[in-house]
Amino acid sequence: MGINIHTNLWNLTQPGASAADGRSRISQAEMAAEAAIASRNQILRQPGLAILAQANSQPLQAISLLLDG
Secondary structure, three states, X not given: OHHHHHHHHHHHHOHHHHHHHXXXXXXHHHHHHHHHHHHXXXXXXXXXXXXXXXXXXXXXXXXXXHHHX
């Protein structure tokens, strides 16, 4: 409990540091939100790319069968 009192007193005497800490936490939260959105978009894009790759490879397989047969 003594640590909390000392911490509170230090925070009251260091308003600039507390504001900077708050801005830093907000900035970190914003970056985390942006990273989450980017990850979500990448996850949603991956199945479409896999389907496209498979669709693009099938004509090549058909040609390969025709040439080898």
